[in-house]
Amino acid sequence: QVQLVESGGGLVQPGGSLRLSCTASGSIFIMGWYRQAPGKQRELVTTIDKTGYTNYADSVKGRFTISRDNAKNTVYLQMNSLKPEDTAVYYCNGGGTLVRAGRYWGQGTQVTVSS
Numbered sequence: 001q002v003q004l005v006e007s008g009g010g011l012v013q014p015g016g017s018l019r020l021s022c023t024a025s026g027s028i029f030i031m032g033w034y035r036q037a038p039g040k041q042r043e044l045v046t047t048i049d050k051t052g053y054t055n056y057a058d059s060v061k062g063r064f065t066i067s068r069d070n071a072k073n074t075v076y077l078q079m080n081s082l083k084p085e086d087t088a089v090y091y092c093n094g095g096g097t098l099v100r101a102g103r104y105w106g107q108g109t110q111v112t113v114s115s
Contacts, residue, residue: 002026002104004092009109012082016113020077022092022106030096031068031075035088035111042091047098048075055098060086082113 008020024031032047032055046056046066054066063082068075075092090111095102 002028002094004094004104004106006090006092006106006109008077009090009111011112011114013115014082014084014113016082017078017080018082018111019079020090020092020109020111022075022077024073024075024094024104027070027073028094028102028104030098030102031092031094032096032098032101033066033075033077033090034093034101035086035090036108037085037088040088042101044099044101045090046077047093047096049098053098079111082111084113087111087113 003025006022030049033045036042048054048066065078089108092106094104
């Protein structure tokens with residue numbers, strides 16, 4: 001069973017930046033980030049495969065960047081130009097496809113964008 005451990009959430013003002021990290025206990029070909037805002041369904045934010053191929057939700061294109069360090073089994077999410085509507089619990093995910101979540105989930109980390 002692969003475990004995912006996230007870090008890096010917090011409170012930031014609109015227009016600010018945050019960086020999330022997720023480390024897996026084993027190698028996973030596709031990893032990504034999903035988020036769930038209060039009262040809403042969990043949604044895909046971005047995914048990346050081991051070759052570096054990425055997929056982004058339209059709402060974050062140009063603002064968020066996913067990257068990974070395969071040697072460390074770690075994926076990163078750099079979030080810039082944050083908006084209040086980005087407020088959500090962000091979950092690391094692994095084992096799925098570029099457009100569908102896999103069975104491995106992190107515990108979630110809160111990101112709050114507010115002045």
